[in-house]
Amino acid sequence: MRLTSPALRIAAAGIALSALAVQVQAACVNSPADQSNASFPSTLTGKLAYHSYVSYGDGTSQIFIYDFTARTLxxxxxxxxxxxxxxxxVFSPDGKWIAFMGVTNNAWNVFIWQVGSNSAPINMTNSTGQTRNEDPKFSSDGSKLFxxxxxxxxxxxxxFTSGGPQFTSVVDVTNTxxxxxxxxxxxxxxxxxxxFATGTGAGLGLYKETIATHQKVAFDAPSGLQTYYPMVRKDGTVFYARWLSAASQLDQIYSKVNPTDTPNQLSINDCKGNxxxxxxxxxxxxxxxxxxxDGGYQLYVADVSTGKRWNLSQFGVNSDSTKAKLGSNYWSGTSTSTPGKTLLSQGKPASASSSYNSxxxxxxxxxxxxxxxxxxxxxxxAAGTQWLMVDxxxxKSITAVDLYWDAGAAWYQIQTSNDNVNWTSIYSTTSGVGSGHVSLAxxxxxxxxxxxxxxxxATAWGYSLDEMQVWGS
Known part of the structure; x- marks a missing residue:
């Protein structure tokens, strides 16, 4: 999507794309045909979030979710x-939350909302005046928001606590x-x-910064060709938009992996459109x-290996032709919150040293x-020493534990046993928290x-856990 200034550019996140297709140098197609509704990919059974508006900043923008399984918009x-x-x-990796941007108190703020709940979104940034908090993206394990x-x-x-999500720290990565x-x-x-994108106008280009060292390199910053909107899939391939040429300034979707790679213009692009x-x-x-x-910004799904495209009109997504549909983000319905690990504990038999009530x-x-x-x-x-156990x-091999404390422990251990008699400590701390999400990786x-x-x-109460997640294989 092309807008008049970088401050008005719209971003939406895709957390992952499969590494099944090997990208080859492609080219755009003039007015590509829509594939038939009957051939729409049957594997798409998750949820799609997007927003629509008449004009940017006119107050008409609203967020929608389409459920491909329930067929509901x-x-x-x-x-x-x-x-x-x-x-x-954008969906959290487990699909339980969406993060988005919007205006309150005359400022752009970032919010998180629990999907399907009647609760209001939580304002994560709480800014006022001319402050702009925009373009939220979850990390692949859901523990961070950029x-x-x-x-x-x-x-x-x-x-994530029983009171909802909160920021425990905020670090300025670029600081420029x-x-x-x-x-x-x-x-x-x-x-x-x-x-991220840096620059203005035709000088807007893509850059990559290593967070620990703050080393910044140009990822794709061609002279005179506006380049922006990076989206990264799990194998490290970056998808992004850049102008077809300095003369046409039409947005095209490209991909590449390394800064030194030649940009790959995908065949899913319409040469005559954005x-x-x-x-x-x-x-x-x-x-x-x-x-x-097909007129105005409409939503499509495309196969990046074949160039085939399907219009989402059959689902009612594109029915209002007066509004642009942008910022799509898909959640597959399968949790990807902890890559390389399997959740072992959910629904398994559990016991504890005591329970406050039934x-x-x-x-x-x-x-x-x-x-x-x-x-x-x-x-x-009376709480003294207490324990919570899962069978x-x-x-199993144990690689991580997530503790969602409602009332925490100042001193505690994570212990394992093969026979429920002899125990081995695999983690120990004397500086625990009073509440909140603790991830032990x-x-x-x-x-x-x-x-x-x-x-x-860690509190005047007992010990209390909203959830204990054991990960491994």
């Missing part, structure tokens, strides 16, 4: 939210504003680097996109709900039984 943004022009919604704030790329660490404006961030699959907002589909060769082929029992910490169900131990000084059913252990063994409370 729902406007999820509501006037009761009090948010003007909500847009650029966004633009007043011309810099920010990296925020997320914590206002002299240099960076926008539309998208993290690499391992979150070690971030891609093509933008690529949103890849994990595990397939498909890509959602916006294009002006409703706050051990099984509630393994039911997949990180928000509204929990295990509570007995409270106060994985067989000896890179653990090395094995066992059939895994437990949180708390020896000192």
């Amino acid at each position: 729902t406007q999820v943004s509501k006037s009761s939210w009090g948010i003007k022009d909500p847009m650029n919604a 966004f633009k704030q007043n011309g810099d790329v920010m990296e925020a660490t997320l914590s 504003a206002p002299s240099i404006e960076s926008s539309m961030p998208f993290p690499s699959p391992d979150s070690s680097a971030v891609y 093509n933008s907002d690529p949103s890849p589909v994990d595990g397939t060769n498909y890509l959602f996109m916006s294009s002006t082929t 409703s706050l029992t051990a099984d509630k910490a393994f039911d997949g709900n990180t928000e509204s169900t929990r295990w509570d131990s007995i409270e106060g000084n 994985l059913g067989a000896v 890179n653990l090395k252990g094995s066992g059939r039984y895994v437990r949180m063994y708390g020896t000192k409370r």
